[in-house]
Amino acid sequence: MWKDSLRVEAYGTLDELNAVVGVVRVMNAEVVGSHVQAEQLEEDLQWIQNKLFDIGGILATVPGQQFKNMPQVTGKDVTKLERIIDRCQKDLAPLKEFILPGGGKVSGFLHQARTVCRRAERLCVRLSREEPVDAVNIKFVNRLSDALFVLARWAAKTQGEPEFLWQRDLKKAAD
Secondary structure, eight states: OOTTSHHHHHHHHHHHHHHHHHHHHHHHHTTTTTOHHHHHHHHHHHHHHHHHHHHHHHHHSOTTOOOTTOOOOOHHHHHHHHHHHHHHHTTSOOOSSOEESOSSHHHHHHHHHHHHHHHHHHHHHHHHHHSOOOHHHHHHHHHHHHHHHHHHHHHHHHTTOOOEEOOTTOOOOOO
C-alpha cells in the first residue's frame, strides 16, 4: 500500500486525532484532583482513544484480510457517544452564538481534536466511495466530532474557563 494512498491518509489522520486526544488527557490529568468532572472526562477520553485505535486498525487492514476477533466499532459505540453528548449538554446553556475555539487548555485542545476529527471524517467518506468502509465507522467518527465539541464546552464550564463567543459586530481595532 502506498504511503500517499487515501486509505493511509484516512487511518493516519485518525492516528493524528488519537494523538491530540492523548494531549488532552495529559492536560486534563493536571486538574483531576481539583475538578470532579475531570475524572469523568478522563474516562470518556480513554474510551474514545481505544475506539479510535480500533477504527484505525480496521482501516489499516485491507478489506477481506481482517483477522478473527479483530476489534470492531458497533452501533452501541455510536449510542455511547450520543449518551456522552446528552450527559454533558444537560450542564450547558443553549448556544445563541457560535463558539470560537479556546476556553482553557483542555477545552482548546478538544476543539483542535474536533477539527482533526472532521478532517478524518471527510477522508473516510472519500475512501468509502472507492473501497468498502463499514458505515458504522463513518457514523462513529461523525458523532465523535459532535461529542468533542460538547466535551470542549463542558470542560470549559466544569473547569471554570470562559467560552470564547463569536462577536458578530466586532469592530476592527483602530490603526
